[in-house]
Amino acid sequence: MSIVGLDEDLPVTPRHDVYPTIDPKVHYDGQTFKGKVVLVTGASRGIGLETALSYARSGASLVLVSRKQATLDDSKNAIIAELPKAEVITFVADVTDVQKSEEAIKATIKRFGKLDILVANAGAARPMDKPFASKDPTGWWNIFEVNVRGVYNFVHFAIPELLKTNGQIVIVSSGVAQLRIPTASEYCTSKFALNRFAEFIALEYPSLRVFPVHPGVIGTELNLATDAPVPAVDTLALPAATFLYLTSGKANWLSGRYISAPWDLGEVESVWKQKIVAQNGLVSKLSIPK
Amino acid sequence: MSIIGLDENLPVKEVHDVYPTIDPKEHYAAQTFKGKVVLITGASRGIGLESALQYARAGASLALASRKQATLDESKNLILKEAPNAQVITFVADVKDVKHAEAAVKGTVAHFGKLDILVANAGKIRPMDKPFAEKDPVGWWEVQEVNIRGVYNFVHYAIPELVKSKGRVIIVTSLAAQLRLPTASDYVVSKFALSRLAEFIAVEYPDVKVFAVHPGVVESELNVESQAPFPAVDPASLPAAVFLYLSAGKADYLNSRYVSVNWDLAEVERDWKEKIVAQNGLVSKLSIPT
Numbered sequence: 318m319s320i321v322g323l324d325e326d327l328p329v330t331p332r333h334d335v336y337p338t339i340d341p342k343v344h345y346d347g348q349t350f351k352g353k354v355v356l357v358t359g360a361s362r363g364i365g366l367e368t369a370l371s372y373a374r375s376g377a378s379l380v381l382v383s384r385k386q387a388t389l390d391d392s393k394n395a396i397i398a399e400l401p402k403a404e405v406i407t408f409v410a411d412v413t414d415v416q417k418s419e420e421a422i423k424a425t426i427k428r429f430g431k432l433d434i435l436v437a438n439a440g441a442a443r444p445m446d447k448p449f450a451s452k453d454p455t456g457w458w459n460i461f462e463v464n465v466r467g468v469y470n471f472v473h474f475a476i477p478e479l480l481k482t483n484g485q486i487v488i489v490s491s492g493v494a495q496l497r498i499p500t501a502s503e504y505c506t507s508k509f510a511l512n513r514f515a516e517f518i519a520l521e522y523p524s525l526r527v528f529p530v531h532p533g534v535i536g537t538e539l540n541l542a543t544d545a546p547v548p549a550v551d552t553l554a555l556p557a558a559t560f561l562y563l564t565s566g567k568a569n570w571l572s573g574r575y576i577s578a579p580w581d582l583g584e585v586e587s588v589w590k591q592k593i594v595a596q597n598g599l600v601s602k603l604s605i606p607k
Numbered sequence: 608m609s610i611i612g613l614d615e616n617l618p619v620k621e622v623h624d625v626y627p628t629i630d631p632k633e634h635y636a637a638q639t640f641k642g643k644v645v646l647i648t649g650a651s652r653g654i655g656l657e658s659a660l661q662y663a664r665a666g667a668s669l670a671l672a673s674r675k676q677a678t679l680d681e682s683k684n685l686i687l688k689e690a691p692n693a694q695v696i697t698f699v700a701d702v703k704d705v706k707h708a709e710a711a712v713k714g715t716v717a718h719f720g721k722l723d724i725l726v727a728n729a730g731k732i733r734p735m736d737k738p739f740a741e742k743d744p745v746g747w748w749e750v751q752e753v754n755i756r757g758v759y760n761f762v763h764y765a766i767p768e769l770v771k772s773k774g775r776v777i778i779v780t781s782l783a784a785q786l787r788l789p790t791a792s793d794y795v796v797s798k799f800a801l802s803r804l805a806e807f808i809a810v811e812y813p814d815v816k817v818f819a820v821h822p823g824v825v826e827s828e829l830n831v832e833s834q835a836p837f838p839a840v841d842p843a844s845l846p847a848a849v850f851l852y853l854s855a856g857k858a859d860y861l862n863s864r865y866v867s868v869n870w871d872l873a874e875v876e877r878d879w880k881e882k883i884v885a886q887n888g889l890v891s892k893l894s895i896p897t
Binding site: 461575 | 612615616617618705708738739740744745747748751755756759760762763764766767784785789790792795796797799800803804806807810811865879882883885886887888889890891893894895897
């Protein structure tokens, strides 16, 4: 499949499951995130739920945000069943709702007194089936509402709290940010925009770390809904473990840059770090020919 | 001023006024756009109005879209004064509104029988004064609504007509798309996203040519409102002339790409065209270190 943009990728060993560099066992055993408060949007299933579980196993207190109380309860029960002592609260919110986003942060502070990590994971995609002008224009924009505005809203209200804790933000982006996949203009462009927004968070709030991360291609409900012609070869554990790795302080030099969970991050650090920093790599730039 | 991204620019001679290569006089004399129908958003003032005037002088029929009938009427009168035989219709439209966009495009086709050129020029900016989390979150999103959605809405309805006429889309973007200007995250993210939308228009609708054009820094109401630290050194006649130049098919190798009106386009064609095409330049790419 010759899609424009496939070459905009680091030539490192591809990973499809947890690997030693990011093995979360060290965080489970060491309770790395004990005393930390983590808010996850889109926490009722898929990557969001696996992420919440991983942070909980590592000692964190969790705030789960999603659109339905019933599925949030299921998620909370799944965490408590595994970790009876975990502190978990739920909050019903549609990330596109500014007021609800603000209330979710307030509820977090009310219950836990602070916020350390925001995982902006909630996302939306439409089936990748027709050129954009053949589809509903409101549906096209709705993808931006969820994927860009939904991230913006939570980041906006989280920032004052994160500034107090020298906190961190993980944004679930996508490798499609680089790909010009016909019939996927809204999804690709929304994720493309997110990566520039991540640069601005880092620029305007340098005491925070922000990581826009491609989580891999995983067989979640969102992935299935797209009918995307890309095989779902990555496990849920891969992005979850990657988020723990990034927010454990192991890769602060990557803040503001696009990161792909299928990259072997040990290799990225040992082989590419110097060049990435020196050349301001892993951000999007207008390509000027040589 | 050391802003990240200033180097994402073609190192060609800088122009700040109309120059022979793009002089619209040749189009006025030849009536290059006679029989062509041009729809312009944000047509009531600034760059939009000047573009309308130049297209009209060059023989085009005009559909002007803007938010207020009064200012549209003034613009129409100005055009008819300059080009008494011009056919000009107006549409009150807020580009964020899907229905307005549909009505404007369909109304244009109903009146003129077709559409050849869409100039998606309407834009919005907020003062560049504070980090984003200190400002109104609704206001941040409104910039995306006007600058991305507003372009998308008109493109969406224009495309079927532009496919029939093998027409063109001029998207007014900004140099800001490349600049990590603190306090300008909303404007930058919105214009950055437009460059990828331009690529998708080209990918999904190869019969339609599309150009994402930085119009220079023109003294317009938008520029004044931004309080941007960039002196307004370009006359509106410069971007308008470049729109005509691109619409006349003079630089189709730039299809889907970012173009700055401050580049000497003769020099770009002579010294850079081959490389731009061979390396797929002037589009945004994830920067992979060398």
